[in-house]
Amino acid sequence: MSDHLVAQRRPGESTTASYAVEAEGLVKQYKSRSGTVDAVRGVDLRVATGEVFGFLGPNGAGKSTTVRMLTTLLSITAGTARVAGVDVAADPDRARRSMGVALQEAGLDVRQTGRELLVLQARLFGFAAKAAADRAAELLTLVGLDDAADRRIKGYSGGMKRRLDLASALVHEPEVLFLDEPTTGLDPASRLTVWDEVRRINRNGTTVFLTTQYLEEADQLCDRLAIIDGGLIVREGTPQRLKDELRDRLGLDAGPTLDEVFLDATGRTRTKAAGDVQEVSA
Amino acid sequence: MSTLVGTGALGQRALREAWRTPEALFPTLFIPLFFLVVNVGQAGKIFPSDSTDFLQGQGYAAFQLPATLLLAASFGGSAMFLVEDIEGGYFDKLRAAPVSRTSIVLGRLYAEAVKGAGIAALVVLLSLPFDVRVATGVGGFLLLIVLTAIWSVAFSAFLQLVALRTRSAAATQSGSMLFFPLLFLTPNFVPRDLLTRPMEIAATLNPVTYVMEGMRALVLDDGWAKVGIGFAVAAVICAAMVALNVRTIRNYD
């Protein structure tokens, strides 16, 4: 694992935008024959350049829907979103150039080898054939897949697939990296590997926007986080601020864990007033 | 990046995929040849070449060859792979790349054209032992290959459209059943003027009839006007299908 492979970029250097991700009043309504689903109901987000931002929420809260709108994969019903300063709806191709995307289902073509997949990905981001081959080789080393590089992806383990997916999101050295549940289904050791990788990517200046179901992961990795529930942001702040806020509000002696913050925010154990939106600024 | 480079890169990947799944490729070659042998075996004696005007002096197998080629070009395997891409999430990965939406559609279709041409050439070569000759010569042979390739792109594009709209393997599989009416409501056993009246009407309304007649004109040297009409019909259907694909992928959610 060597750091020089990802271009050194200081936060804010390569973008004129003050925020890496900026969403205002983001709404997604899924329409189908069986009716409409209000998956996201007006989300405002600001992720500073250089941050690791965690996006938490229970199943069906709207995390993936939000990520898919931010990454140009899903049309936006209402509101606006900018990634690296580019309006994702107005200029999707330019936005795509500045973002890396690894979605919840590690989307890989199992009939290709790891190397072929990365070469193709690099070609799609405009690399010439030789440059694409070099970039693929670098990334394979970076994520420790040298030995498996020329084997079909079909035979990869879940952890290997995740790492390859991560590598494919990095081919073009994106300014912002979106990871939708990057460690779901991984064993503890593989999870730690992904954490290290995320930290390293972030050290090199890439802003990371990740969703997760693991509070421990959010606590360890994220500078700031937001909790979404029922399509609305119900908490936002640094992990410490959120814990402090809960401790003060409930008058606890010991500091609560992030789990308790999460449960409180999503009303899973304690009573939650509808639309009780608490903003805790970082 | 240019649409051409993207299409080339994605086309190569689709060809690699086809090459690595010979089990999907095999029926495309085997089933049409099977029908060629069976149909000629059953009807060959009814139409002896010396007393059957419409054969232009060739055997019945030559008359059957266009139907064989069209059948080989109407499997459209690419659409099933596309459904796999959609279900597995790789399709989203492609959509998240700054590559023109047109190349995402054209990549697979380019591979279909190459595959269609290769299979057509192979089918023609394998029919040579049955005394089939392309009467219009080498040029006619090449046109026959190109026309088959255009049709295979048109049919694959139709199935890709079903795949993109339904995102379902079952629906895409059902869509491929369209080849039954398309290929059999045609003058595939005898020329159009020998069909019963209802069948003749159906065949006249079926665009594949004109593609088949164009191919047949190449094999039997039966007039270049028919060849021109065949190409025009195939090209128009192909262009319309590609345009619908591009529109669908642009609005894909």
Ligand SMILES: Nc1ncnc2c1ncn2[C@@H]1O[C@H](COP(=O)(O)OP(=O)(O)OP(=O)(O)O)[C@@H](O)[C@H]1O
């Ligand atoms: N294509 C779709 N059509 C209709 N409804 C959808 C669609 N995709 C998601 N939904 C609904 O939108 C809501 C939000 O789903 P989403 O996938 O964004 O949640 P999530 O927070 O990512 O959940 P998970 O933790 O399970 O991944 C859910 O109620 C879900 O059922």
Ligand SMILES: [Mg+2]
């Ligand atoms: Mg999700």
